[in-house]
Amino acid sequence: MSHTSFEQRVFSGVQPTGNLHLGNYLGAIVKFVALQETHNCLYCVVDQHAITADIQPPNVLKNNIREVTAAFLAAGVDPKNHIVFNQSQVSEHAELAWVFNCIARIGWLNRMTQFKDKAGKNKENASVGLFSYPNLMAADILAYKATHVPVGDDQKQHLELARDIATKFNQDLAEAIRSCGHEGDFFPLPEPLIQGSATRVMSLRDGSKKMSKSDPSDLSRINLLDDADTIMKKMRKAKTDAEALPSGVDGLQGRAEADNLVGIFAALSNISKQSVLNDFGGKQFSDFKPALAELAVTTLSPIACEMKRLMNEPDYIDDILRDGAHKAKTIARPIMDDIKDILGFIR
Ligand code: AMP
Numbered sequence: 074m075s076h077t078s079f080e081q082r083v084f085s086g087v088q089p090t091g092n093l094h095l096g097n098y099l100g101a102i103v104k105f106v107a108l109q110e111t112h113n114c115l116y117c118v119v120d121q122h123a124i125t126a127d128i129q130p131p132n133v134l135k136n137n138i139r140e141v142t143a144a145f146l147a148a149g150v151d152p153k154n155h156i157v158f159n160q161s162q163v164s165e166h167a168e169l170a171w172v173f174n175c176i177a178r179i180g181w182l183n184r185m186t187q188f189k190d191k192a193g194k195n196k197e198n199a200s201v202g203l204f205s206y207p208n209l210m211a212a213d214i215l216a217y218k219a220t221h222v223p224v225g226d227d228q229k230q231h232l233e234l235a236r237d238i239a240t241k242f243n244q245d246l247a248e249a250i251r252s253c254g255h256e257g258d259f260f261p262l263p264e265p266l267i268q269g270s271a272t273r274v275m276s277l278r279d280g281s282k283k284m285s286k287s288d289p290s291d292l293s294r295i296n297l298l299d300d301a302d303t304i305m306k307k308m309r310k311a312k313t314d315a316e317a318l319p320s321g322v323d324g325l326q327g328r329a330e331a332d333n334l335v336g337i338f339a340a341l342s343n344i345s346k347q348s349v350l351n352d353f354g355g356k357q358f359s360d361f362k363p364a365l366a367e368l369a370v371t372t373l374s375p376i377a378c379e380m381k382r383l384m385n386e387p388d389y390i391d392d393i394l395r396d397g398a399h400k401a402k403t404i405a406r407p408i409m410d411d412i413k414d415i416l417g418f419i420r
């Protein structure tokens with residue numbers, strides 16, 4: 074049975090690990106806002122994922138959780154009509170992740186490139202949580218039987234793993250699923266939504282590396298909380314080549330930095346890369362960069378301003394998260410109870 078027989082539901086998550094940047098905004102958060110028009114959405118601050126690499130000091134983690142929440146709200150996520158919450162308040166995520174630890178195969182996780190990147194050379198010293206991270210991510214999504222997951226391009230492999238886990242659960246437990254009264258598959262196969270011209274925003278210093286929260290160079294990224302002067306400076310210093318911009322998108326091939334900046338311009342103004350080149354083809358970066366910087370400032374300044382305002386009201390943010398967690402639990406609990414019945418856990 075295909076997912077079309079499941080109620081459509083959107084789920085996505087962002088880790089509260091600090092330095093929220095333009096890649097997070099264009100690759101994920103902008104999509105979150107748009108999907109609210111057509112779908113029921115859950116947007117989760119994945120604090121349990123945020124302790125898989127380093128354990129942050131508690132006050133830092135709290136602040137980062139509030140910062141991601143503030144970014145959602147400032148960008149236009151609506152916590153009244155949709156659900157905004159932090160992962161650790163809904164214990165079903167961790168509960169289902171354990172089940173998925175027993176469904177996913179070690180061989181599947183061994184193929185995850187993000188683990189290899191994050192663990193680096195010292196794999197033996199990485200936490201078990203970092204290794205099983207994609208199982209928790211699958212649990213995040215499937216605890217709600219979510220069908221659509223807006224993410225950046227770097228999460229594609231994790232979504233494939235979530236589909237593999239859902240498929241194996243549906244197949245291996247087909248008989249129990251049927252005898253518990255469920256028709257067809259228990260889990261939908263969640264689809265990644267990776268669309269547009271900024272699914273992989275690259276570092277401003279190196280067009281071969283993605284823009285990342287953990288890059289030691291702050292010049293590599295535009296942070297959502299950067300002020301106008303900082304954004305202008307970072308754009309001015311962004312690495313480029315010496316040629317003028319091409320007039321067609323084919324001309325961006327082999328020019329990673331140019332391609333990246335044109336993609337950012339396109340995504341910020343919600344037009345295609347070709348439309349950007351229709352205006353800027355033949356122009357030098359000395360013309361293009363100030364226009365891009367101005368566009369980034371115009372888009373991001375009001376968001377930064379609202380984020381700062383919200384960060385001064387931590388109780389308000391915490392209320393939203395608590396309320397969202399409560400709403401999330403009313404969806405996840407009955408699904409988790411069904412899973413317990415299917416597995417034969419007495420409850
Ligand atoms: P993370 O910061 O890893 O929790 O990522 C949150 C969301 O932002 C995920 O959907 C990522 O795929 C997306 N994302 C992170 N970095 C980038 C980037 N450089 N370009 C596009 N999307 C990104």
Ligand code: TRP
Nearest residue numbers: 084085086087088119122210213
């Ligand atoms: N792994 C994602 C990232 O690093 C964050 C995440 C956790 C997520 N759980 C999720 C994204 C569920 C989408 C759906 O970006």
